[in-house]
Amino acid sequence: MNNPYSSYRSLFPILSNYVHLASCSQGALAQPVSRAIEEYHNSLLEFGSNWDQSIMKVEATREKFAELIGAEIDEIAILTSVSDVISTIATCLPYEKNKNNIILTDIDFPTVGHIWLAQKQDRAKISIIRSSNGIIHLEQYEKEVKENTLLTCIPHVSYYNGYMQNLKEIANIVHKKGSMLLVDAYQSAGHIPINVKEMNIDILTTGTRKYMLGIPGVAFLYIKKELAEQLKPRLSGWFGQASETKFDVFNSVFAPGSRRFETGTPSFISIYAAYQAINLLLKIGIHNIHSYLKELAELTREFGLQKGLQIIGPQSSECNSGMTSFYIGNASKIEGILREKKIIVSARKDVIRMAPHFYNTKDDLDYAITELSNLIHGNPDSFSF
Ligand SMILES: Cc1ncc(COP(=O)(O)O)c(C=O)c1O
Known part of the structure; x- marks a missing residue:
């Protein structure tokens, strides 16, 4: 199986020294993204202030992200982390006595639990749907x-x-019950096609440092326009104001659409990076990336099973995202040893995650899985437990 995107590999300097399989944590840095970071930095060195250009870049990035998820430009706000985005929403929902229940799941990233549990101090009631073997069925x-359920x-x-x-099926179910749907797309945006209109998603968030190939400091909020304007942010600031009140300390008028959720000056340098990163993803096409990663995921499973590794998670390719998790007791130690062998993977609790992107090849996975298997099962040339 050849990599149809192999000509792009030279854009990623890390790939000449490492097998990089950690897009679920931090995607590889591409040269155009690196140059964008330098452009911001150099503009400060050379011109002292670059406010106008930076604001233009914010707007261009908002537009690019809207294109990526099929939203309108005014439905996008730019904040700094997914945690900030969810907190912003959590603190401004219209909790009512008979409509105050928030449902989350035990497969959410822990920050989601932390944010909603913090809201219990106020009026929110929390229920957590529990997965079986890491999977939640639609009937649940x-x-x-x-x-x-609010x-x-x-x-x-x-x-x-x-x-x-x-997402589409879940949106149908929750809407029938009169609940809104908030999707954390941090592990999907950048490699799985998302169309918020077709999927009928009310609120969506993601950041740029994983599959979106940017750096920390940018997270997006999509919120349906009609819904955004019903909500009054409690986390606020001058970036979230309509233009007439931006410089008026006595009054506050929220901006129309999603911009009302913005607060203060965003991380311009990360936005410069995000713009180029999304540009690159759109150039290759998310549908193309998704099909290729599905094939790589199948191979990863096959190689892993051949080598006697234990795979945690989905057994059917229909609900397999592209990332594969191998159960390894001492995962963070293994992550460190693999790094010494020039393989970058990502440990979480008791698993090693292998998360390829379009720049990876079959050989990358073959090599990484062989080395992982040698570590687990022992090999005379390898470290053995
Ligand atoms: C699915 C998911 N959501 C949220 C987060 C946390 O995002 P942030 O650090 O931007 O709040 C992560 C992780 O890094 C994640 O994987």
Whole structure:
């Protein structure tokens, strides 16, 4: 199996020294993204202030992200982390006595639990849907989302085992019960096609440092326009104001659409990086990336099973995102040893995650899995436990 995107590999300097399989954590840095970071840095060195150019880049990046997920430009706000985005939403929901239940899942990234648990101090009631073997069946949403559910909060893809949920089906179920749907797409945006209109998603968030190939400091909020304007942010600031009140300390008028959720000056340098990163992804095409990663995921499973490794997570390719998790007791130690062998993977709790992107090849996976298997099962040339 050849990599159809092999000509892009030279854009990623890290690939000449390492096998990089950690897009679920930090994607590889591409030269155009690196140059964008330098451009911001150099503009400060050379011109002292680059405010106008930076604001233009914010708007251009908003537009690019809207294109990536099929949203309107005014439905996108730019913040700094997914945690900030979810907190912004959590603190401004209209909790009512009979509609105050928030549903999340045990496959959400832990920050999601931390944010909603913090809201219990106020009026929110929290229920957590529990997975079996890392999977949540649609019937569980049917059963657990009720008339008193204000918001159902789910990950598109599990950070732990790569399980991909069917957003369109879940949106149908939760809407029937009168709940809104918030999707954490941090493990899917950049390699799995998302169309917020077709999928009927109310609120979506993601950041740029994983499959979106940027750096930390940028997270996006998509919120349906009609919904955004019903909400009054409690985390606020001058970037979230309509233009007439931006410099008026006595009054506050929220900006139309999603911009009202912005607060202060964003991380311009990360936005410069995000713009180029999304540009590159759009150039290759998310549908193309997704098909290729599905093939790589199949190979990863095959290689892993041949080598006697234990795979955690989805067994069918339909709900496999591209990332594969191998159960390894001492995962963070193994991650460190693999790095010494020039293989970058990502450990979480008791698993090693292998998360390829379009720049990876079959040989990358073959090599990484062979080395991992040698470490686990012992090999005279390898470190053995
Ligand atoms: C699915 C998911 N959501 C949220 C986060 C946390 O994002 P942030 O650090 O931007 O709040 C992560 C992880 O790094 C993640 O994998």
